[in-house]
Amino acid sequence: xxxxxxxxxxxxxxxxxxxxxxxxxxxxxxxxxxxxxxxxxxxxxxxxxxxxxxxxxxxxxxxxxxxxxxxxxxxxxxxxxxxxxxxxxxxxxxxxxxxxxxxxxxxxxxxxxxxxxxxxxxxxxxxxxxxxxxxxxxxxxxxxxxxxxxxxxxxxxxxxxxxxxxxxxxxxxxxxxxxxxxxxxxxxxxxxxxxxxxxxxxxxxxxxxxxx
Amino acid sequence: xxxxxxxxxxxxxxxxxxxxxxxxxxxxxxxxxxxxxxxxxxxxxxxxxxxxxxxxxxxxxxxxxxxxxxxxxxxxxxxxxxxxxxxxxxxxxxxxxxxxxxxxxxxxxxxxxxxxxxxxxxxxxxxxxxxxxxxxxxxxxxxxxxxxxxxxxxxxxxxxxxxxxxxxxxxxxxxxxxxxxxxxxxxxxxxxxxxxxxxxxxxxxxxxxxxxxxxxxxxxxxxxxxxxxxxxxxxxxxxxxxxxxxxxxxxxxxxxxxxxxxxxxxxxxxxxxxxxxxxxxxxxxxxxxxxxxxxxxxxxxxxxxxxxxxxxxxxxxxxxxxxxxxxxxxxxxxxxxxxxxxxxxxxxxxxxxxxxxxxxxxxxxxxxxxxxxxxxxxxxxxxxxxxxxxxxxxxxxxxxxxxxxxxxxxxxxxxxxxxxxxxxxxxxxxxxxxxxxxxxxxxxxxxxxxxxxxxxxxxxxxxxxxxxxxxxxxxxxxxxxxxxxxxxxxxxxxxxxxxxxxxxxxxxxxxxxxxxxxxxxxxxxxxxxxxxxxxxxxxxxxxxxxxxxxxxxxxxxxxxxxxxxxxxxxxxxxxxxxxxxxxxxxxxxxxxxxxxxxxxxxxxxxxxxxxxxxxxxxxxxxxxxxxxxxxxxxxxxxxxxxxxxxxxxxxxxxxxxxxxxxxxxxxxxxxxxxxxxxxxxxxxxxxxxxxxxxxxxxxxxxxxxxxxxxxxxxxxxxxxxxxxxxxxxxxxxxxxx
Numbered sequence: 001x002x003x004x005x006x007x008x009x010x011x012x013x014x015x016x017x018x019x020x021x022x023x024x025x026x027x028x029x030x031x032x033x034x035x036x037x038x039x040x041x042x043x044x045x046x047x048x049x050x051x052x053x054x055x056x057x058x059x060x061x062x063x064x065x066x067x068x069x070x071x072x073x074x075x076x077x078x079x080x081x082x083x084x085x086x087x088x089x090x091x092x093x094x095x096x097x098x099x100x101x102x103x104x105x106x107x108x109x110x111x112x113x114x115x116x117x118x119x120x121x122x123x124x125x126x127x128x129x130x131x132x133x134x135x136x137x138x139x140x141x142x143x144x145x146x147x148x149x150x151x152x153x154x155x156x157x158x159x160x161x162x163x164x165x166x167x168x169x170x171x172x173x174x175x176x177x178x179x180x181x182x183x184x185x186x187x188x189x190x191x192x193x194x195x196x197x198x199x200x201x202x203x204x205x206x207x208x209x210x211x212x
Numbered sequence: 213x214x215x216x217x218x219x220x221x222x223x224x225x226x227x228x229x230x231x232x233x234x235x236x237x238x239x240x241x242x243x244x245x246x247x248x249x250x251x252x253x254x255x256x257x258x259x260x261x262x263x264x265x266x267x268x269x270x271x272x273x274x275x276x277x278x279x280x281x282x283x284x285x286x287x288x289x290x291x292x293x294x295x296x297x298x299x300x301x302x303x304x305x306x307x308x309x310x311x312x313x314x315x316x317x318x319x320x321x322x323x324x325x326x327x328x329x330x331x332x333x334x335x336x337x338x339x340x341x342x343x344x345x346x347x348x349x350x351x352x353x354x355x356x357x358x359x360x361x362x363x364x365x366x367x368x369x370x371x372x373x374x375x376x377x378x379x380x381x382x383x384x385x386x387x388x389x390x391x392x393x394x395x396x397x398x399x400x401x402x403x404x405x406x407x408x409x410x411x412x413x414x415x416x417x418x419x420x421x422x423x424x425x426x427x428x429x430x431x432x433x434x435x436x437x438x439x440x441x442x443x444x445x446x447x448x449x450x451x452x453x454x455x456x457x458x459x460x461x462x463x464x465x466x467x468x469x470x471x472x473x474x475x476x477x478x479x480x481x482x483x484x485x486x487x488x489x490x491x492x493x494x495x496x497x498x499x500x501x502x503x504x505x506x507x508x509x510x511x512x513x514x515x516x517x518x519x520x521x522x523x524x525x526x527x528x529x530x531x532x533x534x535x536x537x538x539x540x541x542x543x544x545x546x547x548x549x550x551x552x553x554x555x556x557x558x559x560x561x562x563x564x565x566x567x568x569x570x571x572x573x574x575x576x577x578x579x580x581x582x583x584x585x586x587x588x589x590x591x592x593x594x595x596x597x598x599x600x601x602x603x604x605x606x607x608x609x610x611x612x613x614x615x616x617x618x619x620x621x622x623x624x625x626x627x628x629x630x631x632x633x634x635x636x637x638x639x640x641x642x643x644x645x646x647x648x649x650x651x652x653x654x655x656x657x658x659x660x661x662x663x664x665x666x667x668x669x670x671x672x673x674x675x676x677x678x679x680x681x682x683x684x685x686x687x688x689x690x691x692x693x694x695x696x697x698x699x700x701x702x703x704x705x706x707x708x709x710x711x712x713x714x715x716x717x718x719x720x721x722x723x724x725x726x727x728x729x730x731x732x733x734x735x736x737x738x739x740x741x742x743x744x745x746x747x748x749x750x751x752x753x754x755x756x757x758x759x760x761x762x763x764x765x766x767x768x769x770x771x772x773x774x775x776x777x778x779x780x781x782x783x784x785x786x787x788x789x790x791x792x793x794x795x796x797x798x799x800x801x802x803x804x805x806x807x808x809x810x811x812x813x814x815x816x817x818x819x820x821x822x823x824x825x826x827x828x829x830x831x832x833x834x835x836x837x838x839x840x841x842x843x844x845x846x847x848x849x850x851x852x853x854x855x856x857x858x859x860x861x862x863x864x865x866x867x868x869x870x871x872x873x874x875x876x877x878x879x880x881x882x883x884x885x886x887x888x889x890x891x892x893x894x895x896x897x898x899x900x901x902x903x904x905x906x907x908x909x910x911x912x913x914x915x916x917x918x919x920x921x922x923x924x925x926x927x928x929x930x931x932x933x934x935x936x937x938x939x940x941x942x943x944x945x946x947x948x949x
Binding site for chain 2: 086087090095096097103134143144152153155195
C-alpha cells in the first residue's frame with residue numbers, strides 16, 4: 001500500500017494527513033468541550049493557521065471523482081474515504097472489516113495506487129481519481145471474471161478487496177510469478193480460506209488481461 | 213425412496229457459482245450494504261470492563277448532540293455486565309460519525325467487580341466466584357467398556373455415600389477400574405494438551421438493517437445463517453405475527469456458526485427503527501465482533517492412554533476442562549475408557565457453535581495422545597492408527613483414505629521417526645490425524661419450483677448461502693433434471709417468507725435442501741409434461757428433456773421455451789419435500805501435514821497439507837473443493853496463529869483487532885492437495901455436507917508434524933514461536949532435548 005504524500009504536494013485539497021488528523025481532532029473535541037477548552041482550541045487553531053495548513057471542521061462540502069463520475073457530498077474532516085463511499089455515495093463494493101488498515105477489504109485505487117480506504121480521509125481525496133471495483137471490466141478479460149471462474153471467493157466479503165488489490169497489482173506487474181502474486185496480495189485477509197482460488201484467479205487474470 | 217441419476221451431465225462437475233460475478237464485481241449487496249431511504253446509522257456502547265455493575269447511566273447529553281435521533285438503553289442502572297464487550301446501549305443518528313459521538317457521550321458510572329478472564333484465574337483457589345454454582349462446573353464421569361458386573365459393584369460402593377460425594381467417588385472408581393486395565397498395557401503415556409479460545413472473526417460483522425414498512429410490519433436485512441430463526445425471534449420480541457416479519461439475506465459475509473439469531477443488537481436495531489420511524493443500520497464494530505459475537509471454546513485434557521506392544525489401545529482415562537465441551541475419546545476404538553469434564557466460566561464473551569463444534573479440540577487432544585503413545589511404543593503412528601480404527605463402516609473408509617493421503621504426502625519415503633530429523637536449525641516433520649462428522653440433513657424442509665410459460669424456472673426456499681454455494685447447488689440439481697444450464701435457473705433463497713429452508717449449520721444445508729429440490733423440480737417437470745402432452749400429440753410418459761429441448765418419443769421436437777409456451781397463461785408450481793435415498797449422514801476424513809520448524813526462533817512453516825475427504829455424492833466439485841481448501845486453511849489458522857489473548861490484570865482482550873489477532877495471508881498458504889474419496893458406493897450414499905469435516909484435523913496434524921520435527925511434544929496450541937520454544941525449553945530442562 002502506498003502512503004499518501006505526507007506533504008500533500010499538488011493535491012487540490014492541499015493539507016497533509018497529519019494536519020487533517022489534528023484538524024479533525026479539534027472538530028470532534030469542539031462538540032463536547034466548552035469554556036476554557038474552547039479558548040485553548042482557538043489558540044491551537046490560530047497557531048495551526050499561522051503555520052500554513054488549512055484547518056477543517058464541522059461539515060465539509062466535497063466533490064469526489066469516483067469511477068469516472070463527480071459525486072458531491074458532505075463529510076466531516078474525520079470521515080474516511082471508505083465511509084464516504086459506502087454511507088454517503090452508496091458505493092458499497094469496498095467493505096469495512098478491520099477498519100484499521102490490516103485486512104484490505106476496503107481497498108480502492110486512488111490515483112493509480114491501491115489504498116486502504118478505511119484509513120484514508122475523504123477530504124484528502126478531493127481532486128484525485130478514485131476507482132472501486134464496480135468500474136472494472138466484468139467480461140472475460142477482467143479480474144472479476146477470473147475470480148468467479150476459479151471460485152476465488154466463498155462468502156465474498158473479502159472479495160472486493162482482493163479483486164481490487166489484484167487489479168492494481170497486475171496493472172503494474174502484468175507477468176507475475178505465483179510468489180510475486182502472493183506478495184502482491186499479502187495485504188488482504190480472507191476468513192473463509194479462499195486463497196487457493198484467489199491465487200489461481202490472479203494468475204489467470206494476468207493471462208486474460210493480455211487478451212483484452 | 214428415490215435415487216440420483218446413474219449418469220449425470222452437471223452433478224459432480226466444476227460449475228462456477230451463479231452469484232460469483234456479482235460478488236467479484238462489488239455489485240452484490242450484503243445486509244451491511246443495504247441503504248433504504250432515510251436510513252439512520254447506529255452505533256453501540258459496550259462494556260469496557262470485564263465485570264462491573266452499572267450504578268448510573270445518563271443519556272441526556274448524548275441525545276442533544278447534532279443528528280442524534282434516538283438512544284436505546286438495554287443495560288440500565290443496576291445491570292451487571294459480565295464481560296468486556298457486553299451490550300449497554302445504542303444510538304441512531306443521521307451519520308455514522310454522529311452515532312459514534314452519541315454513544316461516546318453517554319455517561320455511565322460503573323462499580324467495578326472482581327473478574328476472572330483466563331481458565332487459570334477461574335480455577336485458582338480463592339478466585340472470585342463469577343458464576344452461580346462456581347467458576348468450575350464438573351460434569352459426571354462417563355465410562356465405556358466396563359462390564360455390567362464391575363459397574364454394578366461401583367454403583368453399590370457409591371450408593372451409600374452422601375449425594376455430594378457420589379460423583380467424586382464414582383469418578384475415582386471408574387479410574388481405578390481403567391487403571392487396572394492400563395496396568396497390563398505394554399506402554400502407557402500421560403500428557404496434558406490444550407487449545408485456546410479462538411473467535412469467529414466473521415468479516416462482515418454481526419448486525420442487521422431494520423425497516424418498519426408499517427406499524428406492525430418489519431423487514432430486516434440480516435447478516436445471518438438462519439433467516440427463519442431471525443424472523444421468529446423478532447416476531448416474538450415485538451409480538452408480531454410471524455408472517456409480518458421478513459428477513460432478507462441475499463448475501464452474508466461469513467458466519468461459521470456464530471450467526472443464527474437476531475441477537476440483542478438485532479432487536480435493538482428494530483427498537484431504534486421503531487422509535488425513530490426510520491430504517492436503522494446497526495452492525496458491530498470489529499472489536500465487539502471479537503468480544504461478543506462468539507468463539508470456539510478452549511479445551512484442555514490430561515490424558516492417560518495405554519496399548520499392547522502389538523499396537524492395540526487397551527484403555528484411556530481423560531480429565532478434561534474448557535470454556536465449553538467436546539466429544540471424547542475421538543474416532544478410535546478404545547476398549548475401556550473413562551472421562552470427566554469440567555466447564556470453566558470466565559468474564560469473557562460466550563462460546564457459540566464454530567465450524568464443527570467440539571471436534572477440532574477433541575481431534576487435536578486425541579491425536580496428540582495417539583502420536584505420543586505410538587512414539588513410546590516405537591511404532592509408525594500411521595500403522596498404529598490403522599490398528600485402532602472403529603469397527604463400523606468407517607474403519608475400511610479410513611484405511612482407504614489413509615492410503616491415499618500417505619501416498620500424496622510421501623509418508624513412507626520421507627517420514628522419519630520423531631526427533632530423528634537432522635541436526636541443523638530447520639527441522640522437517642510430518643504428522644497426520646483423522647476426523648469424523650455427522651452432517652446429515654433435516655427432513656422437514658421444502659423447496660418450490662415454478663416453471664413459467666416464458667420458460668423461466670424459479671426455485672424458492674428460505675435457506676441462505678453462507679458462502680458454500682447453496683444457491684448454485686439448487687440450480688445445478690434443477691438444471692440436471694430439466695436438461696437446462698444452471699444459469700437458466702433463478703435460484704431464490706435468503707428470504708424468510710419462502711418455503712421452510714434449513715439454517716446453514718453443521719454441514720446440513722446441502723443434504724437438507726437437495727432432496728426437496730430434486731422432488732420439487734421432478735414434480736414440476738412431470739406436471740409440465742401432463743399439461744403439454746396433448747398439445748404435442750403424445751402421452752406424458754413419452755416426453756423427455758435434454759440439452760434445452762423437449763424430446764417427444766425420443767426425438768427433439770422443440771426448444772424448452774417453446775415447450776413451456778404451450779402452458780398458455782398458467783405456470784406450473786410444485787413444492788418438494790424430503791425424499792429418502794437422496795442424502796445420508798456420517799463422514800470420516802484424514803489429513804497430513806509437512807512442516808519446517810526453526811528450533812532457534814520457534815517459527816513453524818507449514819509446507820504441505822494433504823486432505824482426503826469423503827462426503828457422499830458431490831453436487832459441485834468446484835465449490836466442494838473450495839470448502840475443503842477453506843476448512844484446511846481455517847485449521848491452519850487454528851494450528852499456527854489464532855488465540856484470544858486475555859489480560860488477567862485488566863480483564864480485557866489484548867488482540868480484539870485484525871493485526872494482533874493473526875490470520876493467514878496469501879504468503880502463509882502452503883501447497884494444499886485436496887482429494888475426494890468418492891468410489892461408487894460413496895456416490896450411492898447421496899448428498900452429505902462438507903462444511904465442517906475438513907477443518908477438524910488440520911491443527912491436529914500440524915501439531916503432530918511439529919512434534920515429529922523437533923522431537924518433543926508442543927502441548928499447547930497454537931504452534932506459535934512462544935509455545936514451540938517453551939516446549940523445547942521444558943524438554944531441555946528435563947534433559948530430553
